Amino acid sequence: MDQTFASFTAWRIELPVLTGRAVVLREPTAEDVGPLIDLLSLADATRFGLDEPISDVSAQQLIEGAVRGRIAGLSFTYVITLTASRAVVGLFQVRQLDPTFEAAEWECTLTPSVRGTGVFLEAARLIGSFAFGTVGTYRMEARVLLQNGRANGALRKLGAVQEGILRRSVRRNAEYFDQVLWSLLKDDWRDQWVSTETRVH
Numbered sequence: 001m002d003q004t005f006a007s008f009t010a011w012r013i014e015l016p017v018l019t020g021r022a023v024v025l026r027e028p029t030a031e032d033v034g035p036l037i038d039l040l041s042l043a044d045a046t047r048f049g050l051d052e053p054i055s056d057v058s059a060q061q062l063i064e065g066a067v068r069g070r071i072a073g074l075s076f077t078y079v080i081t082l083t084a085s086r087a088v089v090g091l092f093q094v095r096q097l098d099p100t101f102e103a104a105e106w107e108c109t110l111t112p113s114v115r116g117t118g119v120f121l122e123a124a125r126l127i128g129s130f131a132f133g134t135v136g137t138y139r140m141e142a143r144v145l146l147q148n149g150r151a152n153g154a155l156r157k158l159g160a161v162q163e164g165i166l167r168r169s170v171r172r173n174a175e176y177f178d179q180v181l182w183s184l185l186k187d188d189w190r191d192q193w194v195s196t197e198t199r200v201h
Contacts, residue, residue, distance in 0.1 A: 011134060012073050018126040018196050023119055025078040025092065025126055028066055032079055033059045035088035039109060044148075044172075046109040048077075048093055066093070073101065076135070080110070080123045089114045092127050094140070102138045104131060120154050128158070130196045132186040139185050145170070146178040155182045158192055 018025040028036065036059040039045060049065075052058050066077035073096070080090035090110040097103040106127065110120055131137040143166060144151045156162075160182040168176035 009073065011076060011130075012071055015070055015076055015078070016130075016134075016196065018078065018130060020083070020122045020126055020194065022083055022117075023089075023123050023126070024081050024083050024086070025123060026081065027070070028063045028077060028079045028091070030060065030063060032063065032088055036062065036079075036091065039088065039091060039111060042109070042112070044145075046091075046107045048091065048107060048109075069095070078123075078127065080108075080119065082114075082119075089119060090123065092123060094127060094131055094135075094137075097141070101135055103141070104135075104137045104139070105141045105143070106131075107142070116150060120151075121157060124154070124158055125192050125194045126196060128184065128189060128192060129194050132189050133193070134196060137186070139183060142182040142184075143169070143179040144182065146180055152180055152182075155184075158184065159188045160184045161188075 015027040033056055037054055037056065040047070040050070040054045040059065048062060050058050050062060066075070069075035069077065075093060075095040077091070077093045079088050080092060081088050090108060092106065092108045094104050094106045097105055108120065108124070128140065131140060142155055142160065144155065146165065161184075163181045163183050166179040166181055169179045170177050
């Protein structure tokens with residue numbers, strides 16, 4: 001029991017680096033402020049709870065909030081970097097929806113240069129395997145703009161199930177948009193598992 005609890009909570013002390021073939025995922029640091037400003041300034045970027053305009057201050061607040069959320073066991077946040085160049089090309093965040101983290105919501109934003117290249121699918125498999133296998137999550141939800149065909153298609157490839165349309169559920173500037181609600185269950189993840197063990201180089 002204690003050993004299981006320790007394995008489920010170790011990530012709160014230090015978030016492990018997740019390594020794939022094309023991407024490396026790590027917790028954001030102060031050195032990522034510039035790349036995060038560029039990423040979050042995209043017109044279609046997920047806001048990750050930020051209300052104010054993107055700036056050095058708000059990007060730093062996002063980084064500090066990511067650390068606080070991880071320590072409290074409320075969320076974990078990864079920047080997506082390319083294995084070859086170490087360039088930051090995306091941000092992934094998973095937040096608990098219940099006190100046990102069995103239900104969670106994930107959000108992701110990628111730079112346009114890597115959309116459609118398989119970077120999202122590889123990063124998502126690492127994130128999902130970590131959440132289901134290490135954090136103890138059972139159900140993950142995603143909300144995606146209805147007109148974002150590429151993102152909705154990618155979630156379908158992961159085995160996500162479309163549960164409904166959330167009408168006019170998000171506002172961008174002065175306009176409201178519909179979102180698709182997707183869910184992924186640990187039981188459905190069997191074809192997507194990848195290793196999230198630390199690799200020795």
